[in-house]
Amino acid sequence: MPRSAQHQRVGMHVYAPQYVSSTTPPFDAFAYQPYTHAFLPQERFDEVRRRGNWTITRKGQGYLALWSWRLPDWQPYSAETLAARGFTESFDLVAPGGTDNVWIVEVARAAEWPSFDAFAAAVEAAAVAATPLGTGAGGVSRGFDVRYDSPSAGLLTFGTSAPLTVDGRVQRISDYPRMQNAWVYARHGSRALQAREGGYAMRLHFPRGMRLLSAPASP
Numbered sequence: 001m002p003r004s005a006q007h008q009r010v011g012m013h014v015y016a017p018q019y020v021s022s023t024t025p026p027f028d029a030f031a032y033q034p035y036t037h038a039f040l041p042q043e044r045f046d047e048v049r050r051r052g053n054w055t056i057t058r059k060g061q062g063y064l065a066l067w068s069w070r071l072p073d074w075q076p077y078s079a080e081t082l083a084a085r086g087f088t089e090s091f092d093l094v095a096p097g098g099t100d101n102v103w104i105v106e107v108a109r110a111a112e113w114p115s116f117d118a119f120a121a122a123v124e125a126a127a128v129a130a131t132p133l134g135t136g137a138g139g140v141s142r143g144f145d146v147r148y149d150s151p152s153a154g155l156l157t158f159g160t161s162a163p164l165t166v167d168g169r170v171q172r173i174s175d176y177p178r179m180q181n182a183w184v185y186a187r188h189g190s191r192a193l194q195a196r197e198g199g200y201a202m203r204l205h206f207p208r209g210m211r212l213l214s215a216p217a218s219p
Contacts, residue, residue: 002103003143005164005173010150012158013103014130016143021099036101037075038066041091049120053128055093056120061110065123069102069130069144070095100141102130104148112152122151133160 002013021032040055042048047058050073055066074090082088095101106123113119127149133142143160150156154167164171178186183195194203199216 003160005158005171007156007164007166007171008153009107010148010153010156011105012146012148012156012164013105014144014146014158014160015102016100016141016160018140020138020140032099034098035094035096036068036070036099036103037092037094038068038072038103039091040066040093041087041089042074043087043089043091047116051120051124054124056123058116063108063110063113063116063119065106065108065119066093067102067104067123067128067148068093068095070097098141100132100143102144102146104128104146106150106152108152119151126151 002015004011004013006012015036017032021030022028023031040057042057045057045059049056053067053069053071055068055072057064057066072093072095075092075094077090077092079088082090085091095103108119110116113122127147129147131145133144136142145159145162146157148156155165157165164173176188178188178190179193180186183197184193186193191207192203192205194201201214203212203214204210205212
């Protein structure tokens with residue numbers, strides 16, 4: 001699994017497996033493949049643009065931009081394979097060349113941009129870099145340091161060992177509540193949740209399999 005962090009509408013995912021993949025039976029069946037990939041069924045979007053390391057899509061009023069350090073492309077499949085999965089075009093964006101990679105995703109809404117063209121131009125022009133940190137014993141990747149000057153979120157940095165920063169300020173990515181919003185506050189590891197709004201409440205107690213509802217007393 002990657003080391004991942006998210007800030008607002010930007011997600012950063014750093015793949016760097018930390019052990020040597022087995023090549024001898026019986027564990028060779030679990031060996032890493034020399035690529036990473038993203039499930040991105042292009043025919044499910046209204047627009048899809050491939051621009052170098054960027055793949056930028058639109059569905060209705062929603063926008064998505066996906067960047068890969070390793071140059072990605074659509075995995076070819078036979079018509080029979082596609083049809084069996086309900087597709088006519090490739091759904092698999094594959095970045096070959098190794099098990100280590102960085103994927104960055106940014107999403108947006110049409111209301112936040114003058115046009116889809118403007119969103120696409122902004123992310124394509126954004127400064128983005130993933131710096132490999134070399135290899136260790138057995139050729140295992142030491143990972144990456146990542147910088148992305150997001151058009152919406154500002155300058156973000158992250159990495160295999162580095163913290164998440166936004167405009168130079170470290171952001172906490174652990175030891176936070178499981179939920180914290182206008183309706184629910186729950187500590188990490190909590191086995192019960194309670195939501196409140198306008199005098200109404202719902203309590204979930206998972207060990208007991210209970211759901212309790214309450215409402216304001218009638219006048």
